[in-house]
Amino acid sequence: MSDYPGQNQPPNGSRPAIKSPRAALEPEAAPPAPPASRHARNQWVVIGNLILTIALVGLVGSMTSFFYARRAFVSPGPLQQERAVFIPRGSNAEQVAEILERNGVISSSLVFVGAVQLYGVRGDLKWGEYLFPRRTSTAEAMAIVLEGKAIEYRVTIPEGLTSEQILGRLRDNDVLTGDVARIPREGSLMPDTYKFTRGTTRQQIVDQMAAFQTRAVQQIWDRRASDLPIRSPEEMVILASIVEKETGKADERPRVAGVFVNRLNRRIRLQSDPTIVYGIVGGRGSLGRAISQADIQRLTPYNTYQIDGLPPTPIANPGRAAMEAVVNPLRHRDVYFVADGTGGHAFAETLEQHNRNVANWRRIERERANPETVPPATPPAPVAPGAPQR
Structure with a gap:
């Protein structure tokens, strides 16, 4: 039984200490912390936790970086126009x-x-x-x-240009680079449209043109008619260059070629005006004026009014169609032709027919020179056999 009313006796029978009112009002001291676990004090656990934390932070950072990099990779760029x-x-x-x-x-x-x-x-x-x-x-x-689909450019080389004129066109192209060491042989380049990319050299285009021409010449020569008065691929290119310079109409080439084949077979001089021009100016290609009587009488290795047979080299670079026309010319009896005022030519078998065609062409020339007052046409003077009057 307790000595203090209303209180139980402590289990060990001791009496509790009696506190003064002042002491009872003061806070009691916190109980001492429990002793640290040996596992918590293990430094490897601390290091492992640190590594795990760093790895987790790194993973989150990497994923974030990848997300933004991926977004930057596929998002529209800053270019405002192509x-x-x-x-x-x-x-x-x-x-x-x-x-x-x-x-x-x-x-x-x-x-x-x-x-x-x-x-x-x-x-x-x-x-x-x-x-x-x-x-x-x-x-x-x-x-x-x-x-690697680079921008493609094009350069067009028309049929009938000389090698010097072709190089001039290539030099005028400001996308091509470099220069050509020497002017290629006349007739050794294939006229065509060539595609190229920036960085291509002019020599590369020339080499490509030469390779195409070599291949085409051999292919066309192998398909030649057997009774032609030309004896080699070189002669084929020479005659084709004359045909190329004489007419710009595709449907006329075989007929013009037939005229020259007939002349060669009959041993008539070709009398082609473009050969006169080439004999005077060479690769420059243009005389810059009309052919005069003095030009016709001027003896050069190319003037087919003054020499027999073919000139020594081509006078231009013919295209495939002109070469095809030479090896398979239109079969006819014509030995003359003259301009007809339409861009084509009038053909004739006889000198009489040819003189009428020449008179008609001279009338057209007078009308073009003075369309308001055209004097009456006078009969043309007789033309010597073989003179083409082109």
């Missing part, structure tokens, strides 16, 4: 990226280089000039350079 950009031969990924960024195609060269590394296409980037559309993304820009 632009052609040239990637020089031998450029590496860093140089390509820097060129694209400098030209405003992409926003970050780092994203481009990172994508190249990620996809393992460092060695597949191709040089050339590429057209990048407006708002091209980095992904699209990389695909364009990987695909």
Whole structure:
């Protein structure tokens, strides 16, 4: 039984200490902390937790970086209008990226280089000039350079130009580079339209033209008629160059070729005006004036009014159609032709027919020179046999 009413006796029978009112109001001291666990004090656990934390932070950071990099890779780029950009031969990924960024195609060269590394296409980037559309993304820009579809340019070489004139056209093209060491042989180049990309040299175009001509000459010569008065591929090209210069109408070439074949067979001089011009000015191609009587009488190795047979070399670079016409000419008896005022020619078997055609052409020339007052036509003077009067 307790000595204090209303209180139980402590279990050990001791009496509790009696506190003063002041002491009873003061807070009691906190109980002592429990002793630390040996496991919590293990330094390897601390290090493991640190590593796990760092890895988790790194993973989150990497995922965030990848997300933003991916977004930057596929998002529309800064280009406001399409632009052609040239990637020089031998450029590496860093140089390509820097060129694209400098030209405003992409926003970050780092994203481009990172994508190249990620996809393992460092060695597949191709040089050339590429057209990048407006708002091209980095992904699209990389695909364009990987695909290698560079901008194509064209240069057209018409039939009938001399080699010197062809080189002049190539020099006038400001996309082609370099120069040609020497003027190619007359008749050794194939007229055509040639495609090329920026960085192509003029010599490369010339080499391509020469290769095409060599192949075409052999193919056409192999299909020649057996009774022609020409004995070699070289003679075929010479005659084709004369045909090419005499007419610009495709449907006339076989007939014009037939006239010259008939003349060669009959041992009549070809009397072709373009050979006179070439004998005077050579590869420059143009006399710059009408042919005079003195020009006709001037003896040069090319003047077919003064020499028998063919000139020593072609007088231009003929196209395939002119060569085809020479080896398979139209069979007829014509030995004369003269301009008819329509861009074509009037053909004749006899001198009498030819003189009438010449008179008609001279009338047309007078009307063109003075359309208001045309004097009456006078009969033309007789023309010597063989004179083509073109």
